[in-house]
Amino acid sequence: MSEWLNPIPVDDVFDEGWVDCDACDTRLTDELYSDGCGGSFCRPCLEALVEEWEAEARRYAVENCRITQELPEYDPDQEYRPTPEEYEAGMRDAYTPNAFMAKCRHEHTNYDALIRDLYPMSLFDRIAYQAIRARIAALLIDAKLDVFYEFDEV
Numbered sequence: 001m002s003e004w005l006n007p008i009p010v011d012d013v014f015d016e017g018w019v020d021c022d023a024c025d026t027r028l029t030d031e032l033y034s035d036g037c038g039g040s041f042c043r044p045c046l047e048a049l050v051e052e053w054e055a056e057a058r059r060y061a062v063e064n065c066r067i068t069q070e071l072p073e074y075d076p077d078q079e080y081r082p083t084p085e086e087y088e089a090g091m092r093d094a095y096t097p098n099a100f101m102a103k104c105r106h107e108h109t110n111y112d113a114l115i116r117d118l119y120p121m122s123l124f125d126r127i128a129y130q131a132i133r134a135r136i137a138a139l140l141i142d143a144k145l146d147v148f149y150e151f152d153e154v
């Protein structure tokens with residue numbers, strides 16, 4: 001969870017050099033932790049929130065992530081990786097388990113719909129994004145174990 005907790009010098013945000021934690025009112029003069037939506041917190045308070053949000057995001061992802069269309073077949077004989085030059089030039093899409101995962105995610109699940117309205121600055125939304133992405137990957141891995149056997153279940 002600490003990946004979500006980045007201290008920000010109070011001076012960078014508040015000219016006065018102080019701000020009170022939105023949750024516990026502790027006066028912060030050194031570092032604050034932001035929820036990305038204008039909220040300032042002390043570390044323990046944001047840590048507690050992140051823990052709640054992670055649980056909530058996982059629940060949400062389990063309840064809402066769906067494979068929406070039958071998954072296409074993957075043919076390992078067609079496997080293809082563009083050369084760096086081809087890639088640079090935007091020529092030929094890769095045909096690999098990774099590329100297949102991305103195609104399935106965008107075209108055969110409700111991933112795009114679920115993340116459409118997430119706000120990249122919001123810490124809660126970033127946590128939700130990660131939970132949705134992980135859940136979609138888990139569903140696809142389960143559905144196509146023969147293709148994604150090398151993928152780690154997140």
Ligand SMILES: [Zn+2]
Nearest residue numbers: 021024042045
């Ligand atoms: Zn606090």
